[in-house]
Amino acid sequence: MKDTKRDGINMQENLCPCCQNPLAWDGRYHCAQCKHHFNKIGFCPECDSELEKLQACGAANFFCNSCNELKSKSKIRFEFQAQD
DSSP: OOEEEETTEEEEOOBOTTTOOBOEESSSEEETTTTEEEEEEEEOTTTOOBOEEEEETTEEEEEETTTTEEEOGGGOEEEEEEOO
16 A cells, blocks of 8 residues: 555555555445455454454544454554455
8 A cells, every 4th residue: 555645644545456546435445447346454463363443433443352452553454355
């Protein structure tokens, strides 16, 4: 994923894993070029297990059930997996 700078904050751009074009959001991540939808999956930086996304009060946190602790979003490895 490519790093971009928005409002002075480094943000990761969501790119299609197939063609590297930016993904659009239509309720799911969508690539207009490939015509595929994707799920964005986070993995624990310590044990590589899939993380559970917890959302409350507008904030998203990621929890590792294997390590039994919250993980920093900045250290999580994200992958896009095709839905279609």
